Amino acid sequence: MIETQSLTRLYDQKAVVNNLSFSVGAGEIFGFLGPNGAGKSTTMKMLLGLVQPTSGTGKVAGHDIIHDVLEVRKACGVLPDPYGFYENQTAWQNLEFYCKLYGIRGKELEEKVDKTLDKVGLHDAKHKKVHKFSKGMKQRLGVAQVIVHDPPVMMFDEPTAGIDPQGAEDFRNLMLEMKAKGKTIFLTSHVMPEVEAICDRIGIIVNGEMKICGNVDQLVDQFSRRQGYQLRLRVKEIDEPVVRNSISGITGISSVARNNGFYVINASEDVSEDVSRAVCRTGGLVTELDVYRPTLNEIFLEVTRPVQVKE
Ligand SMILES: Nc1ncnc2c1ncn2[C@@H]1O[C@H](COP(=O)(O)OP(=O)(O)OP(=O)(O)O)[C@@H](O)[C@H]1O
Numbered sequence: 305m306i307e308t309q310s311l312t313r314l315y316d317q318k319a320v321v322n323n324l325s326f327s328v329g330a331g332e333i334f335g336f337l338g339p340n341g342a343g344k345s346t347t348m349k350m351l352l353g354l355v356q357p358t359s360g361t362g363k364v365a366g367h368d369i370i371h372d373v374l375e376v377r378k379a380c381g382v383l384p385d386p387y388g389f390y391e392n393q394t395a396w397q398n399l400e401f402y403c404k405l406y407g408i409r410g411k412e413l414e415e416k417v418d419k420t421l422d423k424v425g426l427h428d429a430k431h432k433k434v435h436k437f438s439k440g441m442k443q444r445l446g447v448a449q450v451i452v453h454d455p456p457v458m459m460f461d462e463p464t465a466g467i468d469p470q471g472a473e474d475f476r477n478l479m480l481e482m483k484a485k486g487k488t489i490f491l492t493s494h495v496m497p498e499v500e501a502i503c504d505r506i507g508i509i510v511n512g513e514m515k516i517c518g519n520v521d522q523l524v525d526q527f528s529r530r531q532g533y534q535l536r537l538r539v540k541e542i543d544e545p546v547v548r549n550s551i552s553g554i555t556g557i558s559s560v561a562r563n564n565g566f567y568v569i570n571a572s573e574d575v576s577e578d579v580s581r582a583v584c585r586t587g588g589l590v591t592e593l594d595v596y597r598p599t600l601n602e603i604f605l606e607v608t609r610p611v612q613v614k615e
Pocket residue numbers: 315316320338339340341342343344345346347614615
């Protein structure tokens with residue numbers, strides 16, 4: 305539903321999006337992450353035909369992002385940053401205007417607007433003018449604007465910025481509901497636990513280049529291969545010299561330390577099965593053995609570490 309091949313955009317001879325190839329399918333939530341200035345918004349603008357790629361191609365809902373811009377926009381709902389509401393009009397009027405742009409009228413329009421405002425928790429504020437809205441309420445209205453015309457592709461630029469915890473939880477549930485309806489969801493966010501909770505796949509872009517892309521398990525695996533694995537082992541029945549001796553010959557182990565009753569083992573691969581067998585062979589009882597799983601936040605920090613905020 306979204307696919308790009310070697311998408312590139314230069315500004316002042318410099319690539320701010322560089323050779324980007326990825327795809328997002330129907331019923332998939334894709335988290336597009338990166339530090340400030342990495343090229344996320346520029347990519348989103350290119351997908352919507354708002355910025356012309358310098359080279360490369362892309363399709364959204366089957367339509368070419370360069371030659372079929374109108375069709376692309378019809379197929380998309382977008383929460384931009386910043387959003388563009390008519391502040392002097394009510395939430396209801398803003399959505400009404402938006403529906404009309406998409407050719408929705410009459411009873412269908414009324415039903416869609418009411419239902420959508422209920423869904424985002426703005427039922428009681430539907431006749432309030434937008435300039436009286438709080439930041440979080442505007443954000444909710446922005447989400448309503450994305451979904452009101454029921455497009456197949458939904459794009460959100462930092463959807464939960466400024467939203468309270470209940471609003472963020474509502475947003476996550478809404479995304480899962482949209483996914484179940486087969487929507488293609490593309491979102492940027494700096495809220496790692498949220499991305500980890502709802503995204504099927506994640507891409508991290510740095511200086512315009514996709515550094516790592518996959519589901520969370522694949523990202524963890526790639527990270528661990530790069531950084532090494534850390535195991536935590538607790539053993540009964542045998543003493544430390546015996547434990548150390550039993551695992552000393554295992555290929556891949558680079559260090560073994562003691563910490564709070566645990567053995568902390570650093571290794572270049574997942575050696576948990578070898579460790580477990582070696583300890584058992586010497587009469588020891590493994591009471592705990594786990595491989596440390598980095599959080600998405602740690603992976604993000606590692607992947608983006610050398611990058612400074614760009615001007
Ligand atoms: N119209 C423009 N002219 C020149 N440079 C631009 C223009 N738009 C964006 N850039 C530059 O392109 C780079 C990428 O910007 P972009 O807005 O895509 O980043 P981002 O990943 O969305 O950042 P953030 O997380 O801060 O929103 C930045 O260095 C920015 O200064």
